[in-house]
Amino acid sequence: MKAFGKILGLVLLGLLLIIVALGFALTHLFDPNDYKDEIRQIARDKAHIELTLNGDIGWSLFPWLGLELHDASIATMIKPNEPYADLQMLGLSVRVLPLLRREVQMSDVRVEGLNLRLTRDKNGHGNWEDIGKLPPSPETAATSPATEQPAPEASPTPEKPPQPIRLDIDSLTVNNARVEYNDEQTGKNFSAESIQLSTGAVHDSTNIPLKLTAFLSTNQPVVRVRTELVGELRIARALQRYQFEDMRLSGEVTGDPLPGKTLTFAAQGQLLLDKAANVAEWTGIKVSANQLRALGELKVNDLDKTPQVSGGISIAQFDLAKFADSIGQQLPAMAEGSLSKVELVSRLAATPTSLSLDNLNLKFDDSTFSGRIAIEDFAKQSLRATLKADTFNVDRYLKPKSAEANSTTQVRQAEVASTEADALAGAGSTPLPPAPTKGAWSNDRLLPVERLRKLDVNADLTFGQLTLEKLPIHNAALNANGQGGLLTLANLRGDLYDGSFEASGTLDVRQETPALNLQTKINRVPVEKILESQGKNPPVKGLVTLNSNLTGSGNSQKALIDTLNGNASFVINNGVLLNANLEQQICKGIATLNRKTLSGEPRGKDTPFQELKGNLTLRNGVASNPDLKVRIPGMTVNGDGDLDLRVLGMDYRVGIIVEGDTSAMPDPACQVGDKFVGIEWPLRCRGPLELGAKACRVDNERMGQVAAKFAGDKLSDKIDEKLGDKINPQLKDALKGLFKR
Numbered sequence: 001m002k003a004f005g006k007i008l009g010l011v012l013l014g015l016l017l018i019i020v021a022l023g024f025a026l027t028h029l030f031d032p033n034d035y036k037d038e039i040r041q042i043a044r045d046k047a048h049i050e051l052t053l054n055g056d057i058g059w060s061l062f063p064w065l066g067l068e069l070h071d072a073s074i075a076t077m078i079k080p081n082e083p084y085a086d087l088q089m090l091g092l093s094v095r096v097l098p099l100l101r102r103e104v105q106m107s108d109v110r111v112e113g114l115n116l117r118l119t120r121d122k123n124g125h126g127n128w129e130d131i132g133k134l135p136p137s138p139e140t141a142a143t144s145p146a147t148e149q150p151a152p153e154a155s156p157t158p159e160k161p162p163q164p165i166r167l168d169i170d171s172l173t174v175n176n177a178r179v180e181y182n183d184e185q186t187g188k189n190f191s192a193e194s195i196q197l198s199t200g201a202v203h204d205s206t207n208i209p210l211k212l213t214a215f216l217s218t219n220q221p222v223v224r225v226r227t228e229l230v231g232e233l234r235i236a237r238a239l240q241r242y243q244f245e246d247m248r249l250s251g252e253v254t255g256d257p258l259p260g261k262t263l264t265f266a267a268q269g270q271l272l273l274d275k276a277a278n279v280a281e282w283t284g285i286k287v288s289a290n291q292l293r294a295l296g297e298l299k300v301n302d303l304d305k306t307p308q309v310s311g312g313i314s315i316a317q318f319d320l321a322k323f324a325d326s327i328g329q330q331l332p333a334m335a336e337g338s339l340s341k342v343e344l345v346s347r348l349a350a351t352p353t354s355l356s357l358d359n360l361n362l363k364f365d366d367s368t369f370s371g372r373i374a375i376e377d378f379a380k381q382s383l384r385a386t387l388k389a390d391t392f393n394v395d396r397y398l399k400p401k402s403a404e405a406n407s408t409t410q411v412r413q414a415e416v417a418s419t420e421a422d423a424l425a426g427a428g429s430t431p432l433p434p435a436p437t438k439g440a441w442s443n444d445r446l447l448p449v450e451r452l453r454k455l456d457v458n459a460d461l462t463f464g465q466l467t468l469e470k471l472p473i474h475n476a477a478l479n480a481n482g483q484g485g486l487l488t489l490a491n492l493r494g495d496l497y498d499g500s501f502e503a504s505g506t507l508d509v510r511q512e513t514p515a516l517n518l519q520t521k522i523n524r525v526p527v528e529k530i531l532e533s534q535g536k537n538p539p540v541k542g543l544v545t546l547n548s549n550l551t552g553s554g555n556s557q558k559a560l561i562d563t564l565n566g567n568a569s570f571v572i573n574n575g576v577l578l579n580a581n582l583e584q585q586i587c588k589g590i591a592t593l594n595r596k597t598l599s600g601e602p603r604g605k606d607t608p609f610q611e612l613k614g615n616l617t618l619r620n621g622v623a624s625n626p627d628l629k630v631r632i633p634g635m636t637v638n639g640d641g642d643l644d645l646r647v648l649g650m651d652y653r654v655g656i657i658v659e660g661d662t663s664a665m666p667d668p669a670c671q672v673g674d675k676f677v678g679i680e681w682p683l684r685c686r687g688p689l690e691l692g693a694k695a696c697r698v699d700n701e702r703m704g705q706v707a708a709k710f711a712g713d714k715l716s717d718k719i720d721e722k723l724g725d726k727i728n729p730q731l732k733d734a735l736k737g738l739f740k741r
Contacts, residue, residue, distance in 0.1 A: 066093035088113030223255035433687030485510035499525030539692020542575020580693030
């Protein structure tokens with residue numbers, strides 16, 4: 001028995017030596033380079049590709065079937081002279097015996113200098129579409145489709161489905177590979193260069209360590225990306241399930257979208273693709289881009305139909321202004337420190353054409369928004385927003401006034417200040433202030449018309465407190481929509497200084513010149529607060545109620561005011577004319593009629609009133625007010641004049657009627673008696689609108705008419721006293737009328 005075992009061992013050793021000897025002889029005596037033409041023909045007949053072998057073929061037989069190809073290229077049969085791929089070297093080896101069991105066991109697979117060129121021509125045809133196709137033969141080209149006879153259908157023969165080949169590779173290495181895509185229709189070019197790929201052992205349903213680096217670039221726009229990808233790939237072919245665990249992607253981006261800047265990015269997480277269930281997932285997401293940091297999870301369903309994305313995202317607090325600067329983007333000018341604290345938490349849903357952020361919680365600076373934002377159609381930029389905010393200061397994010405606007409404001413303020421000082425110093429004794437002539441509005445471009453024309457938006461916003469033009473609006477609500485260049489403000493309302501306001505209107509930017517239509521309602525809002533918020537000294541206090549319907553056109557403040565038309569009505573209740581002593585003006589008129597001189601110094605005090613009201617008709621920036629009426633205790637004020645909104649000036653003729661209040665006047669020279677009751681004392685008010693009643697003076701021209709009337713009444717009294725009842729009443733009336741003319 002022992003001898004038998006020894007003999008068997010010798011036999012096996014002999015067979016092994018024979019096999020090795022045959023393999024050695026085969027690999028050294030048989031040169032595959034002598035069969036290049038046959039190999040090319042097999043590639044044509046079986047794979048329908050044009051294979052060019054410029055370099056040598058090296059090989060080994062046992063225990064590895066080894067092969068090395070050098071300097072080879074591949075082209076389609078249709079364009080054999082235009083290779084779409086070439087490589088410097090391909091090296092691989094396969095165990096011989098496992099092949100008999102339909103198992104592929106490879107050692108290291110190496111690819112050096114692979115160059116893949118994909119091209120789409122001007123007709124939209126890609127060169128990869130011809131892979132595996134035969135060129136049309138002359139007989140086929142000459143045969144008309146109408147004369148072709150359909151081939152008889154072969155009866156289907158049931159075949160046993162092939163068993164999947166087991167894949168087993170010790171490692172895969174790709175060095176210095178390049179892939180290029182060129183689209184002649186659009187002129188766009190995409191490329192991946194310096195591709196380096198290395199893996200560990202490749203086995204089915206086991207983790208495969210992987211590392212990939214490459215430089216990616218495009219020409220429209222010019223962008224260059226350096227990338228590195230590492231992780232562990234797990235392939236379960238039978239289950240059609242692919243996982244990329246502990247995935248880490250990092251790199252840098254430069255190019256035209258980032259002028260002179262670099263975006264450093266990183267992403268990691270767990271990736272899953274389940275083709276059987278048509279599901280893909282990315283869990284444990286961690287993303288960074290310069291200062292931005294985000295966490296999240298994403299899931300994609302219906303991969304075989306229209307993919308549906310769902311998930312969540314959380315962006316940690318970051319400085320958006322600095323982030324924008326770090327990628328070379330210029331944000332619109334706004335107050336310093338704006339957008340320095342931004343963070344976001346939201347659920348999301350998306351399709352290839354839409355994106356929505358639900359259960360949104362957005363914080364920036366001192367504001368918090370919650371609700372929903374969605375883009376319903378990327379192509380149409382259809383924006384939908386339903387948001388609720390605790391507080392929001394719009395002024396903080398508006399463009400600051402230009403140097404021209406500031407200069408205009410400063411000149412006007414200086415003009416008003418000088419006029420106001422003269423008015424107070426003279427207390428009605430100085431000449432009328434000159435009518436203002438300086439424009440009060442900016443010529444700066446006001447609206448981004450091109451952007452508004454493309455806008456498709458529907459917004460429903462509410463605010464606990466909204467600051468707009470320095471006005472603190474509480475419980476504000478905004479409902480607006482826009483499409484095709486027509487923007488509609490359905491409603492803007494809120495509480496303002498214990499009063500309320502409401503506005504609606506449209507902005508039409510479909511034509512070259514934007515057109516505005518605006519309706520407003522203001523209810524019992526302190527008028528002085530509105531003026532103070534705009535940096536103006538209020539000439540009046542009181543609760544204003546205003547209704548207006550206005551139109552205008554243009555794309556600047558000045559253009560809109562110059563074309564302002566419409567009508568308005570206003571009432572101010574329980575108010576005060578500040579630093580305006582109408583009593584002093586009447587006193588001066590009475591002293592003039594009494595031919596006396598005022599002995600006391602003018603008293604600068606306010607004039608309280610019960611009601612100030614009127615109606616305005618606006619034509620091209622000038623508001624006509626024919627029915628101004630002010631009710632003051634003991635007197636009534638009537639006015640007729642214009643408000644020139646283009647220069648913020650006014651020109652009024654005012655009449656003050658003493659209704660019977662004969663209380664002591666501030667100066668003995670102007671004591672009011674019964675004889676002055678019912679007389680309309682004329683004033684002229686002209687100057688900057690901010691002066692209000694401080695720009696009023698006794699109207700000397702009309703005062704002469706009052707004096708003549710007063711003299712006529714006084715002479716009539718003397719005729720009655722002298723003639724008594726001794727003369728015919730008709731003659732007495734004739735004499736009175738004679739002296740009144």
